[in-house]
Amino acid sequence: MIETDLAEKVFNNDRRAIARSISHIESDNLKADFLLNTVYSKTGSAYKIGITGPPGAGKSTITNQLTKLYRKQNKRVAIIAVDPTSPFTGGALLGDRVRMNDIGMDNGVFIRSMATRGSLGGLSNKAIDASDVLDAAGFDIIILETVGVGQSELDIAQAADTTIVVLVPESGDSVQAMKAGLMEIADVFILNKSDRPGSQQAFTALQTILMIKDHDENLWLPQIVKSVASENKGTDEIANQIERHKKYLIEKHLFDIKRAKQLKVRIKNIVEQRLKNHLWSDISEGSLSASLDKIINKNVSPYFAADKLIEIFKEKL
Numbered sequence: 575m576i577e578t579d580l581a582e583k584v585f586n587n588d589r590r591a592i593a594r595s596i597s598h599i600e601s602d603n604l605k606a607d608f609l610l611n612t613v614y615s616k617t618g619s620a621y622k623i624g625i626t627g628p629p630g631a632g633k634s635t636i637t638n639q640l641t642k643l644y645r646k647q648n649k650r651v652a653i654i655a656v657d658p659t660s661p662f663t664g665g666a667l668l669g670d671r672v673r674m675n676d677i678g679m680d681n682g683v684f685i686r687s688m689a690t691r692g693s694l695g696g697l698s699n700k701a702i703d704a705s706d707v708l709d710a711a712g713f714d715i716i717i718l719e720t721v722g723v724g725q726s727e728l729d730i731a732q733a734a735d736t737t738i739v740v741l742v743p744e745s746g747d748s749v750q751a752m753k754a755g756l757m758e759i760a761d762v763f764i765l766n767k768s769d770r771p772g773s774q775q776a777f778t779a780l781q782t783i784l785m786i787k788d789h790d791e792n793l794w795l796p797q798i799v800k801s802v803a804s805e806n807k808g809t810d811e812i813a814n815q816i817e818r819h820k821k822y823l824i825e826k827h828l829f830d831i832k833r834a835k836q837l838k839v840r841i842k843n844i845v846e847q848r849l850k851n852h853l854w855s856d857i858s859e860g861s862l863s864a865s866l867d868k869i870i871n872k873n874v875s876p877y878f879a880a881d882k883l884i885e886i887f888k889e890k891l
Contacts, residue, residue: 580594580605580609581595581609581612581613581710584613584710585616585712587711589681592707592708592711595609596686596688596704599700599703599704599707600688600689600704602700606703609707610706613707613710614706614710616709616710617706617709617710619709619714620652620705620708620709620714620716621716621736621820622716622718622734622735622736623640623715623716623717623718623735623736623737623738623816624717624718624719624720624730624731624733624736624737624738625637625717625720625738625740626719626720626730626737626738626759627739627740627764628740628742630742631742631766632740632766632767632803632804633719633740634655635766635803636740636766636801636803637653637655637717637719638677638803639803639806639809640717640809640812640813641653641677641683641717642677642806643809643810644714644715644813645677645680645682645683648682649682649714649715650682650713650715651682651714651715651716652683652684652686652708652711652715652716652717653683653684653686653716653717654701654704654705654716654717654718654719655685655686655687655688655719656687656688656689656718656719657688657689684708684711684713686704688700688704699844699847701718701733702732702840705718718730718733718734730759731759732836732839732840733836735820735823735829735832735833736761736762736816736820737759737760737761737762738760738761738763738764738812738816739759739760739762739763739764740766741763741765741766741776741780742765742766742767743767743771743772743773743775744767744770744772757783757787760796761796762796762797762799762815762816762819763780763784763796763797763798763799764798764799764801764808765777765780765798765799765801766801766802766803766808767801767803767804768801768808769802769805773800777798780798781798784798792826794819794822797815797818799811799812799815852887853883853884853887856886856887856890857883857886857887861883861886862883865879865882865883866879
């Protein structure tokens with residue numbers, strides 16, 4: 575089969591095959607299902623790093639610098655830059671590859687921009703599928719850089735082994751960001767552009783929040799790394815903190831537990847999405863319109879109408 579040949583080429587790190595495979599995934603066609611089933615047995619070796627934070631924090635620059643560092647260590651790096659979905663084309667809007675030209679020509683680096691496709695968490699489900707392909711292709715590090723919408727991209731923690739939250743001194747509302755949930759998902763904080771005014775105040779505020787959080791010697795306490803990514807300052811320390819977190823997960827026997835929890839969430843998401851697609855493909859517009867008319871006329875409630883639609887769906891199974 576063509577898909578089997580494509581999978582074999584992915585295993586052999588054929589860049590065109592990898593790109594084609596991810597295109598199948600984005601198209602959400604039957605080839606993608608077969609391909610993902612085929613490559614899954616070869617996954618599990620890559621270490622996944624999630625990078626998130628508000629717009630303009632310097633996430634792409636940090637990704638760039640980390641990639642250069644890992645390449646010096648002879649590690650192969652794949653980058654999935656998840657962008658806002660274009661309302662016109664449905665494709666990735668920003669094109670991070672333009673901003674990463676200096677590493678884009680390296681054969682040990684693969685960069686792909688993907689669209690969020692309306693995912694409120696900032697990380698497209700398709701990006702997680704694409705990371706399976708890149709994992710199977712033998713990349714050592716997979717960096718998932720998410721769209722910088724700040725408070726709503728918490729689902730990156732469901733895909734990454736280590737999650738990095740990037741902040742800057744100017745985001746005086748960084749304390750608010752912490753309250754919104756970034757505090758819970760961060761394994762490492764980066765205070766980027768730390769050469770700017772207000773850096774020490776922001777650092778102190780972050781430290782205070784971290785110390786308030788319940789912790790003991792057995793719980794992971796995220797560290798704050800000061801960086802100036804544009805000048806490649808702090809990159810070594812960021813890599814050290816990632817390695818430190820990885821070592822902690824392994825030593826505390828949490829690595830496999832964390833991945834198992836992520837798989838459970840992923841399977842639930844897949845099932846929910848497929849049931850949703852199946853339901854709305856089976857229920858005709860006529861059934862929905864009929865229900866809508868009854869609701870508008872106050873003959874039934876939206877909940878009653880929803881139950882009826884589900885009954886129609888069950889009868890067709």
